[in-house]
């Protein structure tokens with residue numbers, strides 16, 4: 001992946017729940033300078049019929065803000081212009097230290113004139129979501145998704161829905177395998193990464209490969225840990241950048257594999273499962 005955009009921040013709104021976040025949004029937006037306000041009100045608003053200034057602020061915020069943590073969302077002007085796809089060819093992330101929103105895309109895979117899409121729904125909400133659920137989640141943005149997956153012919157749409165359900169089932173079952181089923185558990189992870197690839201949205205595959213690394217570390221299979229940690233690290237560098245927190249976390253484990261949590265807690269065993 002390549003860094004294609006570093007966007008400056010207009011403002012961040014915080015809140016432990018949606019109501020609090022909205023209150024914070026109104027107060028922060030009112031404190032913007034005149035020029036910043038002008039910029040903000042240029043952004044799209046799917047609910048622009050209201051005459052009430054607070055309704056307009058909330059309408060713009062809901063449509064354009066990027067979730068950057070569990071409680072905070074950010075308004076970044078240029079990144080707001082990107083359209084959504086359920087099979088996006090780019091991914092955004094928040095760079096905590098810099099205070100930037102960054103977008104990474106595999107520019108070698110893009111052809112001239114191809115639109116760059118991000119996903120407005122987080123990976124966790126795309127797993128297991130049928131085409132209809134996704135349309136529902138996107139309703140607040142005021143459009144019906146006609147991305148490459150959502151406009152598939154019916155039979156392929158059904159196949160996509162089946163894959164999504166399977167991915168979600170595996171994700172939920174991965175923590176519950178018994179210690180003697182570790183090879184099956186790794187097999188399920190490998191299967192999921194392939195399903196994600198077939199689905200055309202392999203973002204978050206690093207979470208699965210990271211799980212595989214932790215599982216192999218439990219059994220003190222350091223060669224396999226190295227294999228899975230390398231996969232995870234490469235994905236995170238490509239999608240979030242080398243200096244991102246997510247890549248740095250993995251890099252630190254890479255330096256001393258035996259330091260990973262739960263290392264060597266289970267019976268020593270060697271696995272030959274890979275992608």
Ligand SMILES: [Zn+2]
Nearest residue numbers: 086145147150
């Ligand atoms: Zn879609």
